[in-house]
Amino acid sequence: TQLLEQSPQFLSIQEGENLTVYCNSSSVFSSLQWYRQEPGEGPVLLVTVVTGGEVKKLKRLTFQFGDARKDSSLHITAAQPGDTGLYLCAGWGYSGGGADGLTFGKGTHLIIQP
Amino acid sequence: DTGVSQDPRHKITKRGQNVTFRCDPISEHNRLYWYRQTLGQGPEFLTYFQNEAQLEKSRLLSDRFSAERPKGSFSTLEIQRTEQGDSAMYLCASSRTENTEAFFGQGTRLTVV
Numbered sequence: 688t689q690l691l692e693q694s695p696q697f698l699s700i701q702e703g704e705n706l707t708v709y710c711n712s713s714s715v716f717s718s719l720q721w722y723r724q725e726p727g728e729g730p731v732l733l734v735t736v737v738t739g740g741e742v743k744k745l746k747r748l749t750f751q752f753g754d755a756r757k758d759s760s761l762h763i764t765a766a767q768p769g770d771t772g773l774y775l776c777a778g779w780g781y782s783g784g785g786a787d788g789l790t791f792g793k794g795t796h797l798i799i800q801p
Numbered sequence: 802d803t804g805v806s807q808d809p810r811h812k813i814t815k816r817g818q819n820v821t822f823r824c825d826p827i828s829e830h831n832r833l834y835w836y837r838q839t840l841g842q843g844p845e846f847l848t849y850f851q852n853e854a855q856l857e858k859s860r861l862l863s864d865r866f867s868a869e870r871p872k873g874s875f876s877t878l879e880i881q882r883t884e885q886g887d888s889a890m891y892l893c894a895s896s897r898t899e900n901t902e903a904f905f906g907q908g909t910r911l912t913v914v
Binding site: 717718720722728730731732735775777788789790791792794796 | 805807834836841842843844845846849857890892894899900902903904905906907908910
């Protein structure tokens with residue numbers, strides 16, 4: 688059972704469109720981090736959300752942490768080809784025990800077509 | 802400091818050989834993590850260190866795998882008697898303390914033939 692479920696798994700849209708990807712769990716996390724990864728490279732940290740209900744913006748990217756700190760979303764406005772990549776959410780502090788490290792979802796593979 | 806550094810970037814080895822990877826974390830970071838990532842999946846936790854102490858190991862870390870962080874700075878991950886199923890990207894990350902932002906290296910891509 689995946690602790691963090693990301694949806695959709697794959698998304699291919701045209702340049703200029705908006706999109707939202709989701710990261711859901713039945714577990715409470717003390718914080719969630721979003722990463723973007725390109726093929727053959729390590730994940731690059733985009734943002735950390737800590738407070739329930741928190742919203743953070745990074746240019747055209749808007750990140751939200753759920754009130755109960757069990758889920759998060761990433762919204763991209765006017766997507767660009769440079770946004771193409773694997774978007775990963777990861778949580779600290781899985782309250783159900785387990786590895787004391789970041790727990791990752793499987794990611795959303797995003798392709799923005801010119 | 803330029804971030805987390807991993808060496809080598811790529812390694813091709815024959816089945817049954819031993820391989821060793823190195824990770825240099827961000828200098829003031831006390832925590833160092835090793836992850837494995839296979840194609841189409843998110844990274845899976847292997848083990849982590851708080852300074853030189855290895856505090857947790859995943860069940861994914863079989864007895865063929867060993868990790869060290871002898872002086873609380875760089876770390877090595879060794880795989881003995883490699884198998885084809887060990888082919889993956891091995892990622893290292895570091896963070897200042899627990900529950901703070903973790904930064905990843907570029908990874909070591911291992912191919913076992």
